[in-house]
Amino acid sequence: MRCGNPWAHQRLVAEGLRITEARRIILNILSKTSKHLSAEDIYFLVRGINPSIGFATVYRTLDLLTRMGMVQKFDFGDGKARYELIEGSRKDAHHHHLVCTKCRKIVNYTDFVDEEKELIKKTEDALAKKHRFDIKSHIIHFYGLCETCRSEDKNHNPSLGKLSM
Amino acid sequence: MRCGNPWAHQRLVAEGLRITEARRIILNILSKTSKHLSAEDIYFLVRGINPSIGFATVYRTLDLLTRMGMVQKFDFGDGKARYELIEGSRKDAHHHHLVCTKCRKIVNYTDFVDEEKELIKKTEDALAKKHRFDIKSHIIHFYGLCETCRSEDKNHNPSLGKLSM
DNA sequence: CCCCCTAATGATAATAATTCTCATTATCAT
DNA sequence: ATGATAATGAGAATTATTATCATTAGGGGG
Incomplete structure (x- = not known):
């Protein structure tokens, strides 16, 4: 509840999904950057906040958010996917x-x-x-x-x- | 020389690249389809014409053509890249x-x-x-x-x- | 506030696409 | 034709991503 993003919170709740620490952290990271982070980038940022969160959870969360339409997944031509929060969740x-x-x-x-x-x-x-x-x-x-x-x-x-x- | 695509031929020669059988076959395949072929798709089509051509060569050729700007590499969201000959090399x-x-x-x-x-x-x-x-x-x-x-x-x-x- | 159900997770193994290595071959300028 | 070397084939290696499964924790009901 005291977490960063009421909009994102709502979307998760509306789908009957739990508000977990990993999801909160990842959403916060995404909403604070305008960079194009890879799963690995995000993983290390997440670890800086809570080192007990695993790589698989980062992938699962990004996939979930992408399927919900809250996050857009990009391929810019290097071998790895990059993720960005979609308009509506970001001010810019x-x-x-x-x-x-x-x-x-x-x-x-x-x-x-x-x-x-x-x-x-x-x-x-x-x-x-x-x-x-x-x-x-x-x-x-x-x-x-x-x-x-x-x-x-x-x-x-x-x-x-x-x-x- | 008697190969299909004079336009492509020229581009390769202009860069000092050799006109090899693999390159000829791959360019022919790409110029004959409007589908969005993966490297594997192309590999099997190539094999149908010359079974001695290897997977690595297919990847190398596609990468070369992409770097030359003759081919566009796409990611449509499944795990594999897809390739398409660029406007100018195709009639459509x-x-x-x-x-x-x-x-x-x-x-x-x-x-x-x-x-x-x-x-x-x-x-x-x-x-x-x-x-x-x-x-x-x-x-x-x-x-x-x-x-x-x-x-x-x-x-x-x-x-x-x-x-x- | 505690309990329970089960969604979600962490650790790691498995998978799959792509790239690298290196000995061998084939292109093409001469 | 011939030689220098770009390009190749086979398979090993790498790397991003996904699946597995035992364990944990979110949150509704009491």
């Missing part, structure tokens, strides 16, 4: 991602979301009707090279870098 | 994806891409300028429940389905 606006394919840096952006939002809404409605989907969420990722990696590329390798195997 | 139009989070069905859609294209282009330019990224590609995914899974949900479980662990 809905955003999309800019991913550097070389150094894996991820930039959140909220610019143009007004226009985007409108188009997304429209597209969503049309797709829902045409394909009879009940659309719950979406992701938009742009991939490219960040400034640093661009100049590195330019200096060391004018074309595409070391591609051979 | 650029498309985005509609993913059923329950049965994992994937629908390509090309509707609204005109409007989308314009917005994407605009966003891309602005992001490139603001964050100094060299943007190479993007993905848009919508997630939700397909018709079949929606009605199943309705019949068996009015709210969110079995969420507990």
Whole structure:
């Protein structure tokens, strides 16, 4: 009850799920960051608060929250999934991602979301009707090279870098 | 030389890469499908053509093509990556994806891409300028429940389905 | 406030996708 | 054709994620 997030608390209770320490801690961690944490990142943060909580519980909780639609699971191209609390649970606006394919840096952006939002809404409605989907969420990722990696590329390798195997 | 895809051929040669049998076969497979093949799917198709080609080569080739920007690697939420030849190498139009989070069905859609294209282009330019990224590609995914899974949900479980662990 | 039922957990084994190693082969510039 | 070496095949190794199962703790009922 004295825990951080009344919104999240409500959602759990509404589904008949228990408010456990692990869930409280993980939700708190997610609601305090704008980084894109992997299960491992989260595990170590959780351990810093309560070292008795296990890795499996972190995975289970993230999976649960994802299935409930409170958390979005991302793959940015390195081998591990990343997790982010969804709009509504965080104060900051809905955003999309800019991913550097070389150094894996991820930039959140909220610019143009007004226009985007409108188009997304429209597209969503049309797709829902045409394909009879009940659309719950979406992701938009742009991939490219960040400034640093661009100049590195330019200096060391004018074309595409070391591609051979 | 007498292989299928002059466009792809050129890109490889331009990078000083060899045109090997495995690469030819894999490019051919990718250019003939609109499905979203996993590495394993591709491996078995490759084996049907030349059984001496190994799994590692399939992975290596897909990774190479992805790094070259000829192939896009996707994660639709099941544990495995899926690969698709990028616009330019295929005749059919650029498309985005509609993913059923329950049965994992994937629908390509090309509707609204005109409007989308314009917005994407605009966003891309602005992001490139603001964050100094060299943007190479993007993905848009919508997630939700397909018709079949929606009605199943309705019949068996009015709210969110079995969420507990 | 204590008790009980059972959802949830911790520890660890198991699984599965992807990557690495290294001896061998095949591509292609010459 | 020939040689330098990029690319490969086979399988071992790695790593993220999931399953198992005995134990613990959340929370409704007394």
